[in-house]
Amino acid sequence: MDTFRDFKRYADQVAETARWAARKGWAPATSTNYSVRLPDEAAPAICAITMSGIDKEQLNPDSVLAVDDQGHPVNGERLRPSAETLLHLMLYRRRNIGAVLHTHSVAGALLSRLAEMEGYVSLSGWELLKGLEGIDRHDCEVRLPIFQNSQNMAQLAAHIAPRLPDTETCYGFLLAGHGLYVWGKTLPDATRHLEVFEYLLQCERAVRHYD
Numbered sequence: 001m002d003t004f005r006d007f008k009r010y011a012d013q014v015a016e017t018a019r020w021a022a023r024k025g026w027a028p029a030t031s032t033n034y035s036v037r038l039p040d041e042a043a044p045a046i047c048a049i050t051m052s053g054i055d056k057e058q059l060n061p062d063s064v065l066a067v068d069d070q071g072h073p074v075n076g077e078r079l080r081p082s083a084e085t086l087l088h089l090m091l092y093r094r095r096n097i098g099a100v101l102h103t104h105s106v107a108g109a110l111l112s113r114l115a116e117m118e119g120y121v122s123l124s125g126w127e128l129l130k131g132l133e134g135i136d137r138h139d140c141e142v143r144l145p146i147f148q149n150s151q152n153m154a155q156l157a158a159h160i161a162p163r164l165p166d167t168e169t170c171y172g173f174l175l176a177g178h179g180l181y182v183w184g185k186t187l188p189d190a191t192r193h194l195e196v197f198e199y200l201l202q203c204e205r206a207v208r209h210y211d
């Protein structure tokens with residue numbers, strides 16, 4: 001990437017995050033995607049995002065690309081961005097956030113189907129809720145919305161955008177039978193939120209006897 005001299009630093013961060021999530025077991029069979037917002041000086045690039053169809057445990061910065069607001073690669077046609085780039089871009093448009101992380105954990109896939117009729121997974125009473133920015137008590141309720149899955153990412157992004165709760169402490173959603181999307185103001189915030197949600201989904205899975 002020669003249009004933005006600091007790109008390598010951002011690509012390193014994205015690659016490191018992808019490898020970390022894969023080591024956790026949240027990225028089976030080349031699935032999942034990860035991005036960070038780029039600064040204004042990187043325009044027209046909006047974010048740095050992992051390329052499609054690669055084992056995330058082996059991912060290196062050369063497999064991270066910059067995309068514009070249409071999801072097209074800014075740094076040449078060599079790499080194909082993740083199929084779900086449009087969901088990342090929708091979140092960057094709607095929220096003042098710095099990173100979006102998407103995983104395919106067993107707990108996320110399972111609970112998103114089992115609670116699909118309710119439309120959300122209710123998380124309450126867990127100490128680790130305090131790992132979410134702005135939450136300082138365990139005895140509150142955080143709802144993780146669930147949306148129906150689709151292979152048409154443009155339609156899916158348009159469906160989800162107006163339905164995301166406007167609450168400050170909304171940091172993620174589930175796609176039914178698919179996985180978890182999480183974000184944060186910074187990449188460390190987003191990775192902490194991801195750990196919180198993955199941990200709490202495992203707790204809920206056990207408490208609800210979904211094993």
Ligand SMILES: [Zn+2]
Nearest residue numbers: 032084178179
């Ligand atoms: Zn996915």
